[in-house]
Amino acid sequence: MYSKLYKLLGALALLVPILTIGECRRQQDTHSLSKTTWTVRKVHDGDTVTAVNQNGHVEKVRLADIDAPEYRQPYGQAARQSLAQKLNKTPFHMTPNGRDQYGRLLATLWVDDRNINRELVAAGLAWVFDRYSPPTDLVAAEKDAKKARIGLWEAADPVRPATWRATHPRQ
Numbered sequence: 001m002y003s004k005l006y007k008l009l010g011a012l013a014l015l016v017p018i019l020t021i022g023e024c025r026r027q028q029d030t031h032s033l034s035k036t037t038w039t040v041r042k043v044h045d046g047d048t049v050t051a052v053n054q055n056g057h058v059e060k061v062r063l064a065d066i067d068a069p070e071y072r073q074p075y076g077q078a079a080r081q082s083l084a085q086k087l088n089k090t091p092f093h094m095t096p097n098g099r100d101q102y103g104r105l106l107a108t109l110w111v112d113d114r115n116i117n118r119e120l121v122a123a124g125l126a127w128v129f130d131r132y133s134p135p136t137d138l139v140a141a142e143k144d145a146k147k148a149r150i151g152l153w154e155a156a157d158p159v160r161p162a163t164w165r166a167t168h169p170r171q
Helices: 002-035 076-087 116-122 136-148 161-167
Strands: 038-045 048-053 058-063 093-099 105-111
Touching: 002 093, 038 058, 038 076, 058 116, 076 105, 076 116, 105 116, 116 136
Parallel strands: 058 105
Antiparallel strands: 038 048, 048 058, 093 105
16 A cells, blocks of 8 residues: 555656656747737637747637627627737737646737736726736726726626626537
8 A cells, every 4th residue: 555655646746847847848838939929810709819939839829818798799709809900910029928728829919019917807898807916907997997997897786707708608
């Protein structure tokens, strides 16, 4: 019995450093992505795009710190169209912030000095993703959009995408 336990502990002792090194390399890889210019290949919805850089590297990118309505949700199509217009044939840069549980790159998108993530929130086309400490400029943009009752804030009680997904499972 003890020999099996020792073998398991030995395997774990080897596995943990390998996984840690892999995660560090993955984080370094995302950092290098900020030094390149990107163009949009496909806009999936109001907070997810597939982008390609000048070297042909393709990434699926989830806009960091925001949560846009799902495509079939009220304002979902408007959010997607707005993001597509902002990035249409326009080179942009990213500030990567790691990866999500699906392997998508989390990033803030920049066209010149314009923060595209913030613009979507300011237009009332996305919520601030507030599970963690959101950037204060996004919180202020959401507060202003709510006060002005623009975009999704026109509704008396807009439904967050996570809640909407829970009540509208994919078919």
